[in-house]
Amino acid sequence: MLQFYAAVYNRALLENGLRIRDKMAVVTDPRSFPKRRSLFQRLGITKYAYISIFDSVERQTALLRDFKPDAIKGYASSLLILAAEINGLEREIKPRLVFTSAELLEDSSRKIISSAFDAELFNLYACSEFSLLALECKAHDGYHINADSVLMEFLDGEAVASGEKGMVVCAGLYNDVMPLIRYELKDVADPSEGKCSCGVSLPLIKSIEGRADDFLVATDGRLISPTVFFPYPFDSVDWIRQFRVIQEGRRKLVIQVAPKKAPGAQSRSQIIEAAERKIRGLFGEDMEVSFDFVDEIPLEPSGKLRKVISRINSGKRFRLS
Numbered sequence: 001m002l003q004f005y006a007a008v009y010n011r012a013l014l015e016n017g018l019r020i021r022d023k024m025a026v027v028t029d030p031r032s033f034p035k036r037r038s039l040f041q042r043l044g045i046t047k048y049a050y051i052s053i054f055d056s057v058e059r060q061t062a063l064l065r066d067f068k069p070d071a072i073k074g075y076a077s078s079l080l081i082l083a084a085e086i087n088g089l090e091r092e093i094k095p096r097l098v099f100t101s102a103e104l105l106e107d108s109s110r111k112i113i114s115s116a117f118d119a120e121l122f123n124l125y126a127c128s129e130f131s132l133l134a135l136e137c138k139a140h141d142g143y144h145i146n147a148d149s150v151l152m153e154f155l156d157g158e159a160v161a162s163g164e165k166g167m168v169v170c171a172g173l174y175n176d177v178m179p180l181i182r183y184e185l186k187d188v189a190d191p192s193e194g195k196c197s198c199g200v201s202l203p204l205i206k207s208i209e210g211r212a213d214d215f216l217v218a219t220d221g222r223l224i225s226p227t228v229f230f231p232y233p234f235d236s237v238d239w240i241r242q243f244r245v246i247q248e249g250r251r252k253l254v255i256q257v258a259p260k261k262a263p264g265a266q267s268r269s270q271i272i273e274a275a276e277r278k279i280r281g282l283f284g285e286d287m288e289v290s291f292d293f294v295d296e297i298p299l300e301p302s303g304k305l306r307k308v309i310s311r312i313n314s315g316k317r318f319r320l321s
């Protein structure tokens with residue numbers, strides 16, 4: 001079964017331009033480094049280098065410079081930090097392909113990462129229970145569902161229509177050790193009835209909206225997708241290094257920003273005022289919005305950056321209105 005999942009994963013990478021003799025650098029949690037090399041790797045067909053997300057960005061860059069990968073795979077947040085480090089200066093790190101997974105990928109991060117590496121970026125939708133669930137293709141217009149390895153439904157009480165948001169519920173078609181049937185993944189996504197322009201006829205997801213637990217609540221009770229914060233609520237964004245939204249209470253949002261370089265006091269107050277107006281317009285005029293400028297936003301123990309956290313919504317039945 002693990003070999004089957006590996007094949008499903010590799011198919012996605014090969015379809016999107018990975019070649020069998022390419023070198024792939026994987027920037028990830030060291031606890032998920034493989035314990036032994038696969039048969040392919042022992043035969044020297046594919047070369048993988050694993051780089052810890054907990055290493056300093058300077059060390060990660062040095063390892064990449066030595067390895068000279070053709071493709072890089074990692075969490076969007078860690079590739080974003082690497083992108084800022086190498087941007088425009090690093091001509092020795094020239095991957096053709098970049099794959100991101102495991103976190104929400106907002107358009108601004110996508111642009112920064114692919115332009116820093118000067119490479120095409122593909123976002124993958126995967127989970128530990130079912131391996132790769134869906135992937136972008138070269139058309140970059142939604143995600144192809146791996147319908148030959150997983151049966152995916154989108155539910156909000158009942159099955160949602162094309163273009164509506166629903167909870168992702170999956171049944172694995174190949175796991176006979178631990179069969180998972182109609183297993184709720186706590187992610188929200190919207191299915192699309194259309195066919196992809198690339199010609200592949202697999203069913204499509206239009207967008208992946210993030211974890212249901214991370215949905216935010218407006219003061220009138222409406223659930224709001226975490227994606228409303230991406231693009232950021234600021235007019236210019238090139239000064240932002242890290243960004244996070246925390247809903248502390250029904251009427252309290254805290255916006256954390258780690259700037260590359262702190263904006264001056266006057267422009268900071270203008271930036272905040274404009275963003276606050278935008279956020280209140282979405283969440284209700286009686287929403288308290290506070291801004292917290294910090295040096296660094298700590299990563300989760302897994303090394304991921306949770307960009308949106310709700311401290312009030314967990315356990316709440318998902319119901320979009």
Ligand SMILES: [Zn+2]
Nearest residue numbers: 137139196198
């Ligand atoms: Zn396609």
